[in-house]
Amino acid sequence: MKKIGVFSDTHGNYLALTAIMGLFRQQGCTEVIHCGDMITMGGQSMECLDYFFHSNIILIKGNHDRGYVLNIVNQAKQSYVTQEHKEFIYASLGGKYQQEITKLPLVVHKQYGKTRFAFCHYALSKDAHFVWTPIYDNPTAEIFDQIYDPIDADVIIFGHKHEPTEIVGRKSYIDVGSVGCHKQALAKGIIITIDDNGDYSIDRVSTPYDRPAVYRIMKERGVPDCERIFSHYFDFCPD
Numbered sequence: 001m002k003k004i005g006v007f008s009d010t011h012g013n014y015l016a017l018t019a020i021m022g023l024f025r026q027q028g029c030t031e032v033i034h035c036g037d038m039i040t041m042g043g044q045s046m047e048c049l050d051y052f053f054h055s056n057i058i059l060i061k062g063n064h065d066r067g068y069v070l071n072i073v074n075q076a077k078q079s080y081v082t083q084e085h086k087e088f089i090y091a092s093l094g095g096k097y098q099q100e101i102t103k104l105p106l107v108v109h110k111q112y113g114k115t116r117f118a119f120c121h122y123a124l125s126k127d128a129h130f131v132w133t134p135i136y137d138n139p140t141a142e143i144f145d146q147i148y149d150p151i152d153a154d155v156i157i158f159g160h161k162h163e164p165t166e167i168v169g170r171k172s173y174i175d176v177g178s179v180g181c182h183k184q185a186l187a188k189g190i191i192i193t194i195d196d197n198g199d200y201s202i203d204r205v206s207t208p209y210d211r212p213a214v215y216r217i218m219k220e221r222g223v224p225d226c227e228r229i230f231s232h233y234f235d236f237c238p239d
Contacts, residue, residue, distance in 0.1 A: 012089070
């Protein structure tokens with residue numbers, strides 16, 4: 001039997017990162033995959049990058065990771081992450097991990113038992129001007145069949161939207177959600193279990209972490225727009 005831990009969208013939340021990794025170890029995961037967006041939004045992006053690049057975690061590039069490498073600071077549509085916030089986080093990181101992040105893949109393919117898996121941040125765009133397709137607020141099997149058609153796999157696991165979703169079409173589509181950027185003080189992920197017959201099962205897992213401490217760290221470090229970010233993305237603000 002083999003267990004693989006998968007999580008996504010850490011967004012500078014070091015306390016959620018270490019909490020979910022502790023759970024994966026406790027559950028006997030021998031492999032861990034992160035589906036992108038290691039930085040911004042939380043106040044400990046450097047601590048997260050230090051952890052990611054000094055661990056045996058399989059890393060996939062997300063849009064916030066790419067933004068740091070290319071110094072993309074404009075505020076995206078429908079985003080509460082402002083230019084001031086990005087500039088602050090990018091400055092705190094310097095150029096320490098830019099080369100490493102540049103080399104990260106957009107898709108990772110794995111064969112576990114009888115099943116072909118693909119891991120990514122989101123569906124890739126066919127438009128040369130964009131890397132990922134726009135996020136679909138109410139995805140259907142037909143939509144996912146279309147946008148994920150170029151990826152050759154039986155099961156596609158991704159993040160980006162921060163909302164756990166499971167849809168079955170021509171393939172199985174699993175949005176793992178965000179590890180710690182949501183409405184609960186829980187670090188969340190999934191565990192893929194491959195049994196001795198080569199069949200797989202997927203369980204959603206979670207473990208508590210000190211979410212108020214994340215906010216305190218952001219305030220202490222003077223991270224811009226922390227109140228707005230917490231109110232929108234975490235649905236929580238202690239002040």
